Amino acid sequence: MRPETTRRAPKVLLHDHLDGGLRPETIVELVQQTGQANDLPRPDAEGLRAWFQESADSGSLPRYLETFVHTLAVMQTADGLRRVARECVEDLAADGVIYAESRYAPEQHLAQGLSLEEVVEAVNAGFREGEAVVAEGGGQIRVTALLTAMRQAAMSAEIARLAVRYRDDGVAGFDIAGAEAGYPPTRHLDAFEYLRRENAHFTIHAGEGFGLPSIWEAIQWCGADRLGHGVRIVDDISIGGRSFGDWVAHRRNDPRALVEVDLSEVRLGRLAAYVRDMRIPLEMCPSSNLQTSAALSIALHPITLLKRLRFRVTLNTDNRLMSGTSLSREAQLLSDEAGWTLADLRWVTINAMKSAFIPFDERLSLIDGVIKPGYAALGYAGEPVS
Ligand SMILES: O=c1[nH]cnc2c1ncn2[C@H]1C[C@H](O)[C@@H](CO)O1
Numbered sequence: 001m002r003p004e005t006t007r008r009a010p011k012v013l014l015h016d017h018l019d020g021g022l023r024p025e026t027i028v029e030l031v032q033q034t035g036q037a038n039d040l041p042r043p044d045a046e047g048l049r050a051w052f053q054e055s056a057d058s059g060s061l062p063r064y065l066e067t068f069v070h071t072l073a074v075m076q077t078a079d080g081l082r083r084v085a086r087e088c089v090e091d092l093a094a095d096g097v098i099y100a101e102s103r104y105a106p107e108q109h110l111a112q113g114l115s116l117e118e119v120v121e122a123v124n125a126g127f128r129e130g131e132a133v134v135a136e137g138g139g140q141i142r143v144t145a146l147l148t149a150m151r152q153a154a155m156s157a158e159i160a161r162l163a164v165r166y167r168d169d170g171v172a173g174f175d176i177a178g179a180e181a182g183y184p185p186t187r188h189l190d191a192f193e194y195l196r197r198e199n200a201h202f203t204i205h206a207g208e209g210f211g212l213p214s215i216w217e218a219i220q221w222c223g224a225d226r227l228g229h230g231v232r233i234v235d236d237i238s239i240g241g242r243s244f245g246d247w248v249a250h251r252r253n254d255p256r257a258l259v260e261v262d263l264s265e266v267r268l269g270r271l272a273a274y275v276r277d278m279r280i281p282l283e284m285c286p287s288s289n290l291q292t293s294a295a296l297s298i299a300l301h302p303i304t305l306l307k308r309l310r311f312r313v314t315l316n317t318d319n320r321l322m323s324g325t326s327l328s329r330e331a332q333l334l335s336d337e338a339g340w341t342l343a344d345l346r347w348v349t350i351n352a353m354k355s356a357f358i359p360f361d362e363r364l365s366l367i368d369g370v371i372k373p374g375y376a377a378l379g380y381a382g383e384p385v386s
Pocket residue numbers: 017018019020065068103104105108148177178179205208288318319
């Protein structure tokens with residue numbers, strides 16, 4: 001794929017953290033307004049941009065998460081939140097995203113006295129402003145919010161109630177995030193049971209910093225509609241009688257290994273089969289996984305095998321600032337290093353749109369009215385993906 005084609009292609013983003021996608025320039029400006037500029041690890045936008053990426057490259061999820069203290073610091077006022085939300089929408093639209101679910105944890109924005117409701121309303125206002133700016137410029141994007149509860153904290157029941165309260169006002173669902181090992185999703189069972197009683201939607205970060213037990217709990221015990229990452233589902237997949245991890249480690253110097261592997265040699269365990277059979281969406285984030293050591297390289301990232309096996313794969317950014325990425329960059333990396341085509345990008349885009357938390361008729365109208373015509377305009381009308 002040519003980068004310009006990748007950027008122009010309509011894309012759908014289900015897993016993007018609002019507090020992981022700020023413009024470095026905005027952080028510098030907002031910190032200057034508060035008079036706390038000395039708290040920044042670098043004084044200027046370019047220095048900050050590099051600092052976030054380098055610090056997030058630590059190889060560990062808990063250390064990756066430490067960098068968020070500097071984005072959260074400028075997201076404690078209604079004005080700060082509204083600006084960050086508006087710029088998020090503008091940046092995604094410029095990258096060719098036509099529908100996004102942007103997540104953040106309201107409980108992390110209360111330090112300067114905002115209430116949970118004020119946080120949600122400020123972010124919603126920013127999203128609506130961003131959509132209006134994009135529409136005025138002749139573009140098109142819709143952004144909804146997912147409210148995240150932090151898994152190490154104890155506010156999930158309250159955040160779940162907040163998500164239901166705003167379900168008809170810009171909030172599409174609920175999520176659990178934060179360090180995974182040691183914090184199983186079942187700690188938040190009351191929140192999930194409440195959401196299910198309310199017929200509400202939720203996703204759970206699972207199978208990123210921890211393996212199969214976390215995925216199993218998220219699906220079979222908590223009832224998650226989607227999996228945040230879910231990349232470690234490959235621990236339940238074998239190739240030629242070897243575990244995926246062993247198999248890939250032996251081929252770490254063969255970048256085409258996953259593109260060429262004979263699928264008749266692949267066996268799914270019961271959990272992997274369940275995830276595929278039930279069409280459970282995987283919100284996969286390749287660059288983020290390299291930074292937290294959940295995958296070895298783009299070429300050998302499990303997403304390419306899972307796509308070939310027809311799991312319901314979606315492609316996402318996770319944290320654009322910490323990973324120095326965008327959705328089109330993620331797609332371009334897969335094109336350059338793992339043989340992905342425009343047909344593959346269209347397929348994961350439609351997968352994502354089908355898996356979104358907005359009503360079915362609205363998803364369908366974006367698929368038929370925007371995504372399919374958008375790919376047709378690029379010269380790709382939708383032959384089956386190999
Ligand atoms: O990839 C992630 N795994 C777990 N937690 C994450 C990830 N990316 C961001 N977070 C956390 C840090 C943010 O402050 C929080 C809400 O967006 O979610």
